[in-house]
Amino acid sequence: MTIDSTARIAEGAQLGADVEVGPWCIVGPKVRLGDRCRLDSMVKVTGDTEIGQECHLHHGAVVGSAPQDLKWEGAEAPVRVGERTVFREYCTVNSPTDTGELTAIGSDCLIMAYAHVAHNCLLGDHVILANSVNLAGHVEIGDYAIIGGVTPVHQFVKIGCHSIIGGGSRVPVDVAPYIKAAGSPLRVFGLNSVGLQRRGFSVEAQAALKNVYKIFFRSSDVKEDALQRMRSELPDLPEVRTFIEFVESSERGLAR
Numbered sequence: 246m247t248i249d250s251t252a253r254i255a256e257g258a259q260l261g262a263d264v265e266v267g268p269w270c271i272v273g274p275k276v277r278l279g280d281r282c283r284l285d286s287m288v289k290v291t292g293d294t295e296i297g298q299e300c301h302l303h304h305g306a307v308v309g310s311a312p313q314d315l316k317w318e319g320a321e322a323p324v325r326v327g328e329r330t331v332f333r334e335y336c337t338v339n340s341p342t343d344t345g346e347l348t349a350i351g352s353d354c355l356i357m358a359y360a361h362v363a364h365n366c367l368l369g370d371h372v373i374l375a376n377s378v379n380l381a382g383h384v385e386i387g388d389y390a391i392i393g394g395v396t397p398v399h400q401f402v403k404i405g406c407h408s409i410i411g412g413g414s415r416v417p418v419d420v421a422p423y424i425k426a427a428g429s430p431l432r433v434f435g436l437n438s439v440g441l442q443r444r445g446f447s448v449e450a451q452a453a454l455k456n457v458y459k460i461f462f463r464s465s466d467v468k469e470d471a472l473q474r475m476r477s478e479l480p481d482l483p484e485v486r487t488f489i490e491f492v493e494s495s496e497r498g499l500a501r
Contacts, residue, residue, distance in 0.1 A: 252284075261298060275321075276309070279328065292340045293321050297328035297352065306332040312339045312364030314382060320344045327352030327370065334358040336374075341365045342382070351388070363400075375412060387422060389444065405491050407444065409437050419495045421461070422488055423454050431500045433462055450484045457488050462501060468492065 248254060248266045257274035265283045266272065272284075273291035279298030284290070288302045294309035302308065309324045311317060322341035329352055332338075336356045341348050342364050350362065351370035360374040363381050369388035374380070378392045381400035386392075390404050393412025404410070404420045411427025411434075420426050423441065425434045436458045441451050456479055461471045472489055479485050492499065 273309070292324060294324040294326075294340070296326040297330070299329045300326060300331070302332045303334045303358075305335040306337075307335075308332065308338040309340055310337065312342050312382070314342045314364050317342050317364075322346045323348070325349045327354070330354040330356070332356045333360075333376075336360045336362075338362040339364045357394070369406065389440070391440075392416075393427075399497075402497055403491070403495065406487065407437055407440055409440060416500075418498045418500050419491075420500050422491050423484070424458065424462075426500050433500050446484070449480065450482055453479050453482050453485050454488070457485060461488075461492070 246260060246264050249268045251268045252266045252270040254272045255274035258272045259277040261278055261280035263281045264278050267284055267286040269287045270284045271289045275293045276290045277295040279296055281299045282296055283301045286304045289307045290309055292309035320343045322344050324338060324340050330350055333356065335358055339348060346365055348364060348366055350368045353370055354368060354372045356374050357376045359376055360378045361380060365383045366380050368386045371389045372386050373391045375392060375394035377395045379397045381398060383401045384398050385403045387404060387406030389407045391409045393410055395412055396410060396414045396416060398416040402416055402419055405422025407423045408420050409425050410416060410420060414427050414431055415429035416431055418431065423437055425437050426432065427434060436454055457475060460474050464471060466474060472492060475485060475489055
């Protein structure tokens with residue numbers, strides 16, 4: 246373990262094996278850092294925050310700070326981060342608004358410089374937030390989703406797994422899994438075919454998702470009819486079920 250002499254580690258903080266804490270970092274009393282975590286300089290980790298092993302927090306990152314929510318009355322609720330996630334310069338992650346709630350970021354994520362993850366957000370594994378992405382409260386993002394830089398995401402929005410959103414967009418509605426979207430107003434621009442290929446989706450799954458896209462986004466069917474066509478015409482694959490379940494659970498409406 247390496248702790249710079251200028252760092253401030255509160256009594257009660259738990260640091261795993263081979264943790265590195267650089268100059269002027271602050272670690273709060275309820276923080277737990279996993280093995281081989283690295284805090285570069287001027288990093289602040291506070292609140293009831295647990296960070297998995299081998300995470301890297303770059304200069305000025307702040308994780309576990311109080312929510313920017315007028316309903317917050319001082320409750321301390323958990324922030325949980327998986328393994329091998331990277332937080333770049335000056336990104337921020339807020340704790341939940343009330344007890345019994347959670348802010349969570351999965352494993353192998355990349356949170357780039359100046360990105361903001363607000364209270365009660367839930368991010369899956371392998372999520373990428375590019376520079377200056379701003380998530381409002383209660384946003385949910387599925388595994389392997391990518392959000393381009395300088396993109397605000399409205400509170401309570403859900404972004405499906407393996408989707409990609411272009412930089413400089415505005416996201417006021419849900420984004421279905423496996424697709425590309427961009428712009429303001431937000432529009433859908435096809436299946437995320439490159440991402441599916443890179444992640445080893447089967448030929449059968451990719452073909453089924455192409456048909457999912459045609460039925461839902463290219464036909465004149467209303468939502469309920471499109472979903473029924475998928476169930477009756479397409480193979481019963483996990484990817485198809487994931488898309489259908491996401492659409493059925495959407496409360497803010499979908500980018501179309």
